[in-house]
Amino acid sequence: MKPEDDMSGALDAAIGTAPDDYEGLRALLLSRRDTMPKRLKQLAAFAMEHPEEVAFGTVAGIAEHAGVQPSTLVRFAKSLGYDGFSHLQQIFRDRLRERFPDYRERLRVLRESEGHHVHAASLLEGFASAAALSLDRMRDSVRPEELSRAIETLAKAETIYLLGARRVFPISAYCAYAFGKLGVRAILIDHVAQLGPEQLATATERDAVLAISFTPYAPVTADLAAVAAQRNIPVVAITDSAFSPLVTSADVWLEVAEADFSAFRSLSASFALAMALAVGTAEKRAEG
Amino acid sequence: MKPEDDMSGALDAAIGTAPDDYEGLRALLLSRRDTMPKRLKQLAAFAMEHPEEVAFGTVAGIAEHAGVQPSTLVRFAKSLGYDGFSHLQQIFRDRLRERFPDYRERLRVLRESEGHHVHAASLLEGFASAAALSLDRMRDSVRPEELSRAIETLAKAETIYLLGARRVFPISAYCAYAFGKLGVRAILIDHVAQLGPEQLATATERDAVLAISFTPYAPVTADLAAVAAQRNIPVVAITDSAFSPLVTSADVWLEVAEADFSAFRSLSASFALAMALAVGTAEKRAEG
DNA sequence: CCATAAATGGAATAAAAATTCTAAAGATAC
DNA sequence: GTATCTTTAGAATTTTTATTCCATTTATGG
Numbered sequence: 001m002k003p004e005d006d007m008s009g010a011l012d013a014a015i016g017t018a019p020d021d022y023e024g025l026r027a028l029l030l031s032r033r034d035t036m037p038k039r040l041k042q043l044a045a046f047a048m049e050h051p052e053e054v055a056f057g058t059v060a061g062i063a064e065h066a067g068v069q070p071s072t073l074v075r076f077a078k079s080l081g082y083d084g085f086s087h088l089q090q091i092f093r094d095r096l097r098e099r100f101p102d103y104r105e106r107l108r109v110l111r112e113s114e115g116h117h118v119h120a121a122s123l124l125e126g127f128a129s130a131a132a133l134s135l136d137r138m139r140d141s142v143r144p145e146e147l148s149r150a151i152e153t154l155a156k157a158e159t160i161y162l163l164g165a166r167r168v169f170p171i172s173a174y175c176a177y178a179f180g181k182l183g184v185r186a187i188l189i190d191h192v193a194q195l196g197p198e199q200l201a202t203a204t205e206r207d208a209v210l211a212i213s214f215t216p217y218a219p220v221t222a223d224l225a226a227v228a229a230q231r232n233i234p235v236v237a238i239t240d241s242a243f244s245p246l247v248t249s250a251d252v253w254l255e256v257a258e259a260d261f262s263a264f265r266s267l268s269a270s271f272a273l274a275m276a277l278a279v280g281t282a283e284k285r286a287e288g
Numbered sequence: 289m290k291p292e293d294d295m296s297g298a299l300d301a302a303i304g305t306a307p308d309d310y311e312g313l314r315a316l317l318l319s320r321r322d323t324m325p326k327r328l329k330q331l332a333a334f335a336m337e338h339p340e341e342v343a344f345g346t347v348a349g350i351a352e353h354a355g356v357q358p359s360t361l362v363r364f365a366k367s368l369g370y371d372g373f374s375h376l377q378q379i380f381r382d383r384l385r386e387r388f389p390d391y392r393e394r395l396r397v398l399r400e401s402e403g404h405h406v407h408a409a410s411l412l413e414g415f416a417s418a419a420a421l422s423l424d425r426m427r428d429s430v431r432p433e434e435l436s437r438a439i440e441t442l443a444k445a446e447t448i449y450l451l452g453a454r455r456v457f458p459i460s461a462y463c464a465y466a467f468g469k470l471g472v473r474a475i476l477i478d479h480v481a482q483l484g485p486e487q488l489a490t491a492t493e494r495d496a497v498l499a500i501s502f503t504p505y506a507p508v509t510a511d512l513a514a515v516a517a518q519r520n521i522p523v524v525a526i527t528d529s530a531f532s533p534l535v536t537s538a539d540v541w542l543e544v545a546e547a548d549f550s551a552f553r554s555l556s557a558s559f560a561l562a563m564a565l566a567v568g569t570a571e572k573r574a575e576g
Numbered sequence: 577c578c579a580t581a582a583a584t585g586g587a588a589t590a591a592a593a594a595t596t597c598t599a600a601a602g603a604t605a606c
Numbered sequence: 607g608t609a610t611c612t613t614t615a616g617a618a619t620t621t622t623t624a625t626t627c628c629a630t631t632t633a634t635g636g
Contacts, residue, residue, distance in 0.1 A: 026530070029530070030530045033530070033531060037603095037612080037613060037614085038613085038614090039613075039614065039615095040613090041531070044531065045503075045529055045531040048529050048530060048531065049503070049528065049529055049545060052384075052385050056381050056385065058592080058593060058594085059593065059594055059595085060592090060593075060594090068614090068615090069614070069615050069616065070593090070594080070595090070615095070616090071594095071595075071596080071597090071614080071615075071616075071617095072613095072614075072615085073594090074594070074595060074596080075613085075614085084594070084595065085594065085595080086593095086594070086595095086622095093344050096340075096384055097340050097344070119568075120432055120435040120436045120439055120564065120568050121432035121435065123564040123567055123568050124426075124427075124430060124435060124560065124561060124564040125427070126564075127559075127560035127561075127563045127564050128423045128426065128427060128557070128560045130560075131419070131423055131556050131559070131560050132420055132423055135416045135419055135420055135556075138412075138416065139412075139413070139416060142412060144408055144409035147408040147409060147412060148408045151408055166465065167462075167465055169458075169461055169462075169465075170457075170458030170459065170461045170462045170465075171458065173457055173458045173461060174455075174457075174458045174555065177454065177455055177457075177458075178552060181552075192480065261563075262563075262567050264466060264469075264563055264566075264567065266559070266560075267462065267559055268419050268423075268556040268559065268560075269416070271415075271419070271554070271555055271556065271559075272412065272415035272416045272418075272419050272554075272556075273412060273415075275411075275415045275549075275550075275552055276408065276411040276412040276414075276415050278552075279411055279550050279552065280407075280408050280411050283407075325582080325583055325584085325633095326583085326584090326632095327583075327584065327585095328583090346622080346623060346624085347623065347624055347625085348622090348623070348624090356584090356585090357584070357585050357586065358585095358586090358623090358624075358625085359584080359585075359586075359624095359625075359626080359627090360583095360584075360585085361624090362624070362625060362626085363583085363584085372624070372625065373624065373625080374623095374624070374625095577636105578635105578636090579634100579635090579636085580633105580634085580635085580636100581632105581633085581634075581635095582631105582632080582633070582634085583630105583631080583632070583633080584629105584630080584631070584632080585628105585629095585630080585631090586627105586628095586629095586630100587626105587627090587628090587629105588625105588626080588627075588628100589624105589625080589626070589627090590623105590624085590625070590626080591622105591623080591624070591625080592621105592622085592623070592624080593620105593621085593622070593623080594619105594620085594621070594622080595618105595619080595620070595621080596617105596618085596619070596620080597616105597617090597618080597619085598615105598616095598617090598618100599614105599615095599616095599617105600613105600614085600615085600616105601612105601613080601614070601615090602611105602612080602613070602614085603610100603611080603612070603613085604609100604610085604611075604612085605608105605609090605610080605611095606607100606608085606609080606610095
């Protein structure tokens, strides 16, 4: 050990703390949150967000991802009371080792916690399973060729108009965010002040509409999609059945059947699909 | 690379096989069981019995535990078609990292279908996997007691103010929809015309704020949550790390670490959590 | 039982990784 | 505004770790 060999002080104020399990480490980082210098705090946040990376990575690799110098990792570990980075890394590895067989553990803990906590947890579990189920189903229902066609259509457009109201509005809103980040011009029809039709009025044949609607189909979405089709604006639709009113207006349509729990339908699969469309479109444009 | 430089034969009979996932490796070892030399067979058995040790250990350490020489480990890896031990070790690490045994498998199947459709499909697969992974992780990170406390806090509120900007706005927007359907009074702070602060101005101690924010934290959300906390309005937060600026303002906070793919983070777990909160809150109110 | 090939152990070497050190930048107190 | 202490970046160094090589042993076929 290295107990008294340094009287250097300050930096080693931490000596003696050095938690030997992940939870302890987490708590320590939390308590120091406000007193840590910039780079160390940055590293603390990174470690909590990417624990597996810390467990498996090398000093150089982690440093690069976290945006710091390799030596900072060592200082970080020492400031927490460890011998060096390797020692700190051990904590992260141990956690990963243990985490494996704990499937049944999770259920056991759930059962032991009592009363209404259980109910809350099972609600969460219900929504999580519905989401997982939807994702699974989508892998079967979406055909790669259709997806490709949808991407091509959107990639050709100058501006993409995003159409989605009520329940699916979050998906359109996220598309607006993603397209923006990707440098693709997109306009979110948000119906503020009921100006939906006017927001769409500037669209031309060189643009495209990405329309999203699930049962019970919001009439505005179907109406605006129909208007767009009439004006020869290409329409890509995401919907939940062949009977959707969107289908008649759409040039390409993708089917997603979301599972529901407690009367609320998941949106996970739709989000994944929307993201794939967005990134695919941006990539296609970059190609030429 | 080192493709043709050895005509040594026998030992390298394996070249070209080298499975790139754990299951494939397992199958390969099984099929070779009877033709392997003593020490290599011994190692194969050891590896199947202590996969985490192979994932984390060093050549010297594993060799000692398995009762062979370090060089034997390298020979072992090469006889299976890998570049060296490090390459083989990667397979074991990947397995621990993604508890997602069928992810690679799905991609493999995908690659067998052809053309550029494949790329579109693998994008979709990537986002779907990220979503599924996030859901899985959330089951570990959200503690039932915290969830219950969050629900109680929200259930006591007269009006729930929904705070979420930029990337997570879709979640807040969906909460607005869900709370509305459930008959719970909720106000979505949508920052139209930058009126966020004014939209929140009517909140009192008898209300509550549901604030959502992930890295990179939108300053408005943190600011408004801080304002709310100062005015003694209960704050429930959904965020992605203990280092989030929301944590200091929150009475209860729930942690969700979403996985990302292609620079875009999933929102699935957050949605599931938000839904559980909404339905839980409505039920609690119905009780009394 | 000998000849030949395969397999093994162990030391030597090469590669990679962690750690240390120093000069410079940045805070903080005066 | 200056002096002092803390923090940081980056290169140099040391340590650890993987790999290669070769002499020796063990198996295999005639």
